[in-house]
Amino acid sequence: MSSENSGFLAKIPGLAYIGLVLTPLFWAGNAVVARGTVDSIPPLAMSFWRWIIALAVILPFGLPGVWRHRHTIRQHLGSMLALATLSVGAFNSLLYIAATTTTATNIALINSTIPIFVALLAWLLLGDRTRPLQIIGIGLALLGIVTVVARGDLSVITGLQAQPGDLIMVAAVFSWGLFSVLLRRQAVPLPPLTFLTAQILLGTVVVLPFYLTDFLFFSGGFELSRSTAIPLIYFGLFPGLLAYAFxxxxxxxVGPSKAAIFIYLTPVFASVLAWAFLGERIGLFHVIGGLLILTGLLLATRAGRPTPGYLQTD
Incomplete structure (x- = not known):
């Protein structure tokens, strides 16, 4: 993405805010489309082909930078491979696997707690200072996750009856939080577009053996048709590349603290889209859990202002 393009975009009034509204819409759509197509496209196929499509689009723009900075990439290859595994590889694959056994609304609600996991892991691993309000916010958000996972029934937790997809989604969010913290600890001196291109390349390589194993021994792949191609194109272009750019x-x-507020729109968009296209109903536990999560996010981000790393690839 050239500086000339960035300068042109900066002159368009309100474009930043339009992009910040569209970004959570694309992220919400990722959960809804995944949930709606998971019966026809295996989760690992979703993950792998999403990144193949994204690579086809980004390589003409990002490959020159990857070549120019190849020595830096080689020098930091271990760190970059770990980061790509946690973000491009694990996070998105786990999200799509979660969609097989939980709702798009639950996925979006749990996904919206990413800043909480970033703050918690930054405190545990980096020793970041944690203020009292931030601790309260983290606690409320985690209580909100428990409410959503338990579906408002404590016996679901005590009886170990939680939906597997909810727990897998918690693992996905943990993976992204760990990625964000390691991104700070092991910062790689690369331009954003070059970094993203290299991460998608490495992440696709990480996903490949899992996709091939699933294809050969378990799912048998999927039939390529209009009903499967359109979702894959959406995954590759909208929640990946366009959301990243916006x-x-x-x-x-507008700054990271103002931008972080727009993350809160993701579960709102997801619940509306899931109701409209999938017929998902909003339960009281969604409302209570969502309010706890959003209140916790507001307190935690206002106090400590944790935001995800710049490579957001929902």
């Missing part, structure tokens, strides 16, 4: 432009123009 999110980073928004953070640069």
């Amino acid at each position: 999110w980073n432009h928004g953070v640069l123009k």
Whole structure:
């Protein structure tokens, strides 16, 4: 993404805010489309082909930078491979696997707690200072997750009857939080577009053996048709590349603390889209859990202002 393009975009009034509204819409759509197509496209196929499509689009723009900075990439290959495994590889694959046994609304609600996991892991692993309000916020958000996972029934937790997809989604969010913290600890001196391109390349390589194993021994792949191609194109272009571009432009123009507020729109969009297209109903536990999560996010981000790393690939 050239500086000339960035300068042109910066002159368009309100573009940053439009992009910051569209970004959580694309992320919400990722959960809804995954849930709606998981019966026809295996989760690991979703993950692998999403990144193949994204690579086809981004390589013409990002490959020159990867070549120019190949020595830096080689020098930091171990760190970059670990980061790609946690973000491009694990996070998205786990999200799509979660969609097989839980709702799009639950996925979006749990996914919205990413800043909480970033703050918690930054405190545990990096020793970041944690203020009292931030601790309260983290606690409320985690209580909100428990409410959603338990579906408002404590016996679900005590009896170990939680939906597997909810727990897998918690693991996905943990993976992204760990990625964000390691991104700070093991910062790689690369331009954002070059970093993203390299991460998608490495992440696709990480996903490949899991996809091939699933294809050969378990799912047998999927039939390529209009009903499967359109979701894959959506996964590759909208929640991946466009959301990435809009999110980073928004953070640069309005600042990370203001941009973080727009993350809260993800579960709102997801619940509306899931109701409209999947017929999912909003239960009282969704409302209570969502309010706890959003209140916790507001307190935690206001106190400590944790935000995800710049490579957001929902």
